[in-house]
Amino acid sequence: MQKSISIDYDIEWHNNEYKILLNGKEYTGLKVIEVLPTHKVNTLEFCGDVIVNKLILDDIDTEYFVHHGFTENPQRGNASKTCVKYFFKTPIWSWFLDWKQNDNSAIRELSKTHQGFIPL
Amino acid sequence: MTIQLSENYPKLIRDLFLYDVGVQYYPSEELTCDQIFEQIAYMPIDLGKSVDYKAMLDEATELPYIQSSTDADRCYMYGPTGTKDPRCERIDSNHKEFEYKINMDGCPTIKTFIEQVSEIGQITYLSFKRMLPKHFINPHVDSICNPFKIYVPLTWPTGNYFKMYKKGFIPFEPLVPFLVNTGNHVHSVINDSNEDRYIFSFYADWGSDKWQKIIKNSYGKLIKD
Numbered sequence: 101m102q103k104s105i106s107i108d109y110d111i112e113w114h115n116n117e118y119k120i121l122l123n124g125k126e127y128t129g130l131k132v133i134e135v136l137p138t139h140k141v142n143t144l145e146f147c148g149d150v151i152v153n154k155l156i157l158d159d160i161d162t163e164y165f166v167h168h169g170f171t172e173n174p175q176r177g178n179a180s181k182t183c184v185k186y187f188f189k190t191p192i193w194s195w196f197l198d199w200k201q202n203d204n205s206a207i208r209e210l211s212k213t214h215q216g217f218i219p220l
Numbered sequence: 221m222t223i224q225l226s227e228n229y230p231k232l233i234r235d236l237f238l239y240d241v242g243v244q245y246y247p248s249e250e251l252t253c254d255q256i257f258e259q260i261a262y263m264p265i266d267l268g269k270s271v272d273y274k275a276m277l278d279e280a281t282e283l284p285y286i287q288s289s290t291d292a293d294r295c296y297m298y299g300p301t302g303t304k305d306p307r308c309e310r311i312d313s314n315h316k317e318f319e320y321k322i323n324m325d326g327c328p329t330i331k332t333f334i335e336q337v338s339e340i341g342q343i344t345y346l347s348f349k350r351m352l353p354k355h356f357i358n359p360h361v362d363s364i365c366n367p368f369k370i371y372v373p374l375t376w377p378t379g380n381y382f383k384m385y386k387k388g389f390i391p392f393e394p395l396v397p398f399l400v401n402t403g404n405h406v407h408s409v410i411n412d413s414n415e416d417r418y419i420f421s422f423y424a425d426w427g428s429d430k431w432q433k434i435i436k437n438s439y440g441k442l443i444k445d
Binding site: 158159160161191192193194196197200201204205206208209210213 | 230231232235236239240311312359360361363364367385403404405406
């Protein structure tokens with residue numbers, strides 16, 4: 101049986117309103133609870149003039165993953181004038197540990213040390 | 221084995237302990253040191269030394285630990301000359317000179333241990349850790365450190381766990397050293413007992429012939445047993 105997960109966040113927005121799209125479907129409200137497939141990559145988009153400060157998936161604080169959102173330019177970050185888009189999988193705990201292990205690999209750490217922050 | 225923890229621990233730790241059923245597989249044939257380093261996340265290791273661990277524990281309880289509010293208290297004891305605590309042997313370290321970082325007058329047995337083990341091949345970093353009840357270390361990977369270190373639990377009260385993602389729980393018991401690859405595997409540690417827990421860990425020149433022999437022989441013993 102697939103399990104529903106909660107999606108919680110802390111964002112700042114300016115000018116007009118913002119929209120949240122989960123797998124392309126718009127949501128309103130402060131917290132999203134949804135059953136998500138385990139065999140696909142999910143997308144979460146915060147659209148508008150937004151800064152995403154915190155992203156808590158399934159009650160797990162995803163820490164600095166929040167800075168790895170896709171933005172309108174080729175960079176990564178947590179702020180955009182249009183949309184910040186995140187990709188993630190479920191179960192959250194194992195996806196996040198895989199992501200963390202990859203982001204902290206020795207090769208990436210050496211790159212970060214010598215070249216600064218390197219988005220994936 | 222999976223474990224259901226209380227809400228004292230963050231959700232990520234609770235899920236890791238409850239849902240991750242991965243285990244370390246030990247190939248049944250002899251492995252070279254390179255293969256061990258590449259394929260084995262943890263294994264018991266026979267240092268081939270007679271060590272008075274009881275005396276070491278007595279000394280360990282009196283060390284000047286730097287306290288942590290949630291994870292492990294640390295005492296940096298031995299490492300590269302002249303540097304601040306790098307918290308591990310850094311992966312890019314090329315130090316050749318090492319020194320004690322605290323006054324060793326109060327811990328002669330630990331000093332003897334360091335001298336004895338350095339005869340095998342240079343120890344490059346050694347620290348003691350005390351973990352208080354209900355403290356925990358969040359899942360992380362020590363990628364900027366030498367991936368391989370030896371842990372020696374001086375106590376391991378029931379309720380202490382060292383969990384490696386996709387590799388299971390290290391079957392620690394008091395006074396049994398383990399070689400652990402913390403640089404390539406996410407791991408998390410908790411003390412869910414009501415007692416303080418003491419452990420020390422060290423890095424060494426794993427390229428030295430004697431260390432390579434010890435590691436290889438320890439693996440051979442593991443698969444024979």
